[in-house]
Amino acid sequence: MANGANVYAVIMAGGAGTRFWPASRTGRPKQLLPLAGNADEPLLAATVRRIAPLVPPERVYVATGQHLLAATAACLPAVPAAQLLAEPVPRNTAPCIGWAVREIQKRDPEALIAVLPSDHFIKDEAGFVAILARALSAAEGGAIATVGIGPTRPETGYGYIELGAETSPGTFAVKRFVEKPNLERAAEYVAGGRHLWNAGMFFFRASAMTNAIAEHMPELDRGLARIDADPAALGEIFPTLPSISIDHGVMEKAENVAVVRGDFGWNDVGGWQSAWELAAKDANGNALPAGAIAIDARGNLVCDLGGTKRVIALVGVSDLVVVDTGDALLVIPRERAQDVRAIVAALKAAGKKDLF
Amino acid sequence: MANGANVYAVIMAGGAGTRFWPASRTGRPKQLLPLAGNADEPLLAATVRRIAPLVPPERVYVATGQHLLAATAACLPAVPAAQLLAEPVPRNTAPCIGWAVREIQKRDPEALIAVLPSDHFIKDEAGFVAILARALSAAEGGAIATVGIGPTRPETGYGYIELGAETSPGTFAVKRFVEKPNLERAAEYVAGGRHLWNAGMFFFRASAMTNAIAEHMPELDRGLARIDADPAALGEIFPTLPSISIDHGVMEKAENVAVVRGDFGWNDVGGWQSAWELAAKDANGNALPAGAIAIDARGNLVCDLGGTKRVIALVGVSDLVVVDTGDALLVIPRERAQDVRAIVAALKAAGKKDLF
Numbered sequence: 001m002a003n004g005a006n007v008y009a010v011i012m013a014g015g016a017g018t019r020f021w022p023a024s025r026t027g028r029p030k031q032l033l034p035l036a037g038n039a040d041e042p043l044l045a046a047t048v049r050r051i052a053p054l055v056p057p058e059r060v061y062v063a064t065g066q067h068l069l070a071a072t073a074a075c076l077p078a079v080p081a082a083q084l085l086a087e088p089v090p091r092n093t094a095p096c097i098g099w100a101v102r103e104i105q106k107r108d109p110e111a112l113i114a115v116l117p118s119d120h121f122i123k124d125e126a127g128f129v130a131i132l133a134r135a136l137s138a139a140e141g142g143a144i145a146t147v148g149i150g151p152t153r154p155e156t157g158y159g160y161i162e163l164g165a166e167t168s169p170g171t172f173a174v175k176r177f178v179e180k181p182n183l184e185r186a187a188e189y190v191a192g193g194r195h196l197w198n199a200g201m202f203f204f205r206a207s208a209m210t211n212a213i214a215e216h217m218p219e220l221d222r223g224l225a226r227i228d229a230d231p232a233a234l235g236e237i238f239p240t241l242p243s244i245s246i247d248h249g250v251m252e253k254a255e256n257v258a259v260v261r262g263d264f265g266w267n268d269v270g271g272w273q274s275a276w277e278l279a280a281k282d283a284n285g286n287a288l289p290a291g292a293i294a295i296d297a298r299g300n301l302v303c304d305l306g307g308t309k310r311v312i313a314l315v316g317v318s319d320l321v322v323v324d325t326g327d328a329l330l331v332i333p334r335e336r337a338q339d340v341r342a343i344v345a346a347l348k349a350a351g352k353k354d355l356f
Numbered sequence: 357m358a359n360g361a362n363v364y365a366v367i368m369a370g371g372a373g374t375r376f377w378p379a380s381r382t383g384r385p386k387q388l389l390p391l392a393g394n395a396d397e398p399l400l401a402a403t404v405r406r407i408a409p410l411v412p413p414e415r416v417y418v419a420t421g422q423h424l425l426a427a428t429a430a431c432l433p434a435v436p437a438a439q440l441l442a443e444p445v446p447r448n449t450a451p452c453i454g455w456a457v458r459e460i461q462k463r464d465p466e467a468l469i470a471v472l473p474s475d476h477f478i479k480d481e482a483g484f485v486a487i488l489a490r491a492l493s494a495a496e497g498g499a500i501a502t503v504g505i506g507p508t509r510p511e512t513g514y515g516y517i518e519l520g521a522e523t524s525p526g527t528f529a530v531k532r533f534v535e536k537p538n539l540e541r542a543a544e545y546v547a548g549g550r551h552l553w554n555a556g557m558f559f560f561r562a563s564a565m566t567n568a569i570a571e572h573m574p575e576l577d578r579g580l581a582r583i584d585a586d587p588a589a590l591g592e593i594f595p596t597l598p599s600i601s602i603d604h605g606v607m608e609k610a611e612n613v614a615v616v617r618g619d620f621g622w623n624d625v626g627g628w629q630s631a632w633e634l635a636a637k638d639a640n641g642n643a644l645p646a647g648a649i650a651i652d653a654r655g656n657l658v659c660d661l662g663g664t665k666r667v668i669a670l671v672g673v674s675d676l677v678v679v680d681t682g683d684a685l686l687v688i689p690r691e692r693a694q695d696v697r698a699i700v701a702a703l704k705a706a707g708k709k710d711l712f
Contacts, residue, residue: 022667022669293699293702293703295695295698295699295702296692296695308682308683310682310683310684310685311378311683311684311685311703311708311711312684312685312687313378313684313685313686313687313688313696313699314687314688315686315687315688315689315692315695315696315698315699316688316689316692316695317676317687317688317689320673320687322685322687324685326664326666327664327666327667328666328667328668328669329666329667329668329669329678329680329685330669330671331668331669331670331671331673331676331678331687332669332670332671332672332673333671333672333673336652336671336672339651339652339671339672340669340671342651342671343649343651343669343671346649346651347649347667352667355667
């Protein structure tokens with residue numbers, strides 16, 4: 001980055017997410033919750049703070065849903081309100097990124113853009129910033145770059161990126177993007193050392209992305225051009241855009257794709273199990289709010305998000321997740337925490353709109 | 357009972373109780389809670405309703421603590437306020453019963469009195485009333501009678517009554533009162549068929565009890581006589597009375613003691629395990645409030661006593677007790693439910709007066 005002043009960020013903050021029920025709701029998704037060990041900092045706020053050495057808030061754009069606009073603004077007081085982009089409806093990542101890129105391009109035709117998820121945890125923040133700088137350098141050289149995470153386990157829940165030739169230290173050509181593998185395949189990937197986790201981070205010149213969309217997603221390109229010409233028609237046009245991910249729509253097709261390897265303690269905060277891993281814990285492995293009582297209790301995560309300041313007492317229980325939000329209470333074993341989605345499904349089926 | 361109109365009851369409702377924390381508190385003990393499967397009826401209210409065929413509320417006296425007087429009155433609107441006897445301090449059962457007996461004796465020198473605990477569950481209420489009538493008959497004949505429960509398991513938490521000769525069908529002389537036995541001894545008692553559980557129920561003519569106290573507890577007798585002579589001095593004299601149980605002070609020493617065998621589905625509601633046993637349960641053995649969600653959950657008891665009407669969701673957990681009171685939340689395995697006393701001890705040590 002010869003000139004840091006033309007670096008912008010697009011934070012993808014439209015996620016719905018049901019895996020943190022009852023803390024997460026339609027109107028209070030994961031990125032607005034403090035799930036990474038710091039009870040005062042929602043994941044989205046941490047995302048914006050973390051990149052500030054490279055991208056100050058005045059050059060941060062946030063893509064979110066219309067129903068989340070007020071909560072997102074409250075979470076990010078330093079980001080100018082005009083830079084909060086409210087999608088009328090979710091249409092996956094390609095329309096969202098394409099729209100944001102065009103908005104930034106109007107302001108700065110030379111913009112260099114980092115697209116980042118809003119709801120991940122990163123342990124080594126300085127290391128992360130260094131990797132961002134490397135990925136932006138690749139983007140400055142004309143590539144559409146991504147960051148791949150060195151896999152630490154045979155995870156079947158993520159997509160993988162197969163490495164090609166190393167074009168500069170730590171930066172590689174992309175051989176191909178791989179869909180979520182089965183366990184056997186994932187283990188091969190980890191052992192082979194040629195596959196990285198796709199963490200949903202993208203870096204490019206604004207012009208490189210608009211050109212790639214024009215080439216690989218012409219229908220999307222035409223729709224975005226119509227919004228450019230008539231911003232008031234956003235609510236009418238956006239829902240008609242093709243609902244497709246940037247991975248499928250652009251990354252898998254573009255030729256100038258690079259990947260920068262990152263090893264900075266990444267965690268996608270995928271559920272209550274991750275929240276427990278990231279939380280401060282006592283000598284018995286319990287992550288508890290102040291004033292909680294734990295007797296013969298081990299490995300439990302207790303979240304009191306209802307502001308009730310009630311005393312929570314656990315006796316003789318292990319490896320549970322207990323979440324209290326004032327209007328809902330969840331008790332579930334940590335190892336089954338992904339099954340909260342079944343509760344959300346039950347609440348939706350019962351039409352209890354205030355509870356999901 | 358030649359004349360039912362001289363039958364009175366003394367309900368012992370001064371219990372403190374820590375085994376139902378967080379539902380039970382110093383100012384809201386077990387007898388004021390609906391713990392026997394009917395969410396609208398506290399145990400004390402059930403006790404008074406149950407005996408009404410023999411003793412209508414206008415002849416019911418309730419011994420309780422001064423700090424419980426208002427809550428007790430609210431629980432028993434049909435019992436005249438003057439018949440709620442507030443002990444200035446708890447001094448065990450002998451002073452309390454002795455005082456109540458003298459109060460009733462002033463109103464009716466021929467009174468026949470049933471002393472009953474306020475916090476038990478009885479399944480067969482008609483059968484219970486029949487046994488009360490039998491015990492009152494024995495009392496009318498001059499005995500100090502008690503009801504013994506046919507033991508259904510080798511319980512080590514209760515005292516036992518060893519049977520003497522059967523003096524009339526179902527009524528026996530008492531050979532002796534036995535302190536809580538060890539498991540081996542308790543098993544012998546159950547197998548032998550000569551021991552019944554002491555359920556803390558006593559039946560006597562008022563004069564028989566005042567005479568027995570005068571004979572076996574002269575110090576108590578003198579103290580009670582002073583209160584009789586100067587009721588305004590209750591608060592000064594009552595704390596000086598000997599703190600001793602009616603079992604030790606009178607029953608174990610008196611000679612004219614009888615026991616009536618009762619088998620009416622008795623449960624002392626000794627803790628959350630009992631509450632689960634008595635509660636209505638779904639096909640998976642879960643006792644849940646309306647609107648709760650249980651997925652792959654078995655044998656759980658969930659009590660929502662906080663009036664929050666929150667949704668409570670259990671996934672993949674078994675045999676837990678979850679109690680929510682608005683200001684406190686407890687999670688404990690059913691089989692460890694007696695250990696809530698450790699929580700109360702911790703709260704007392706921490707000086708959290710509003711929580712115990």
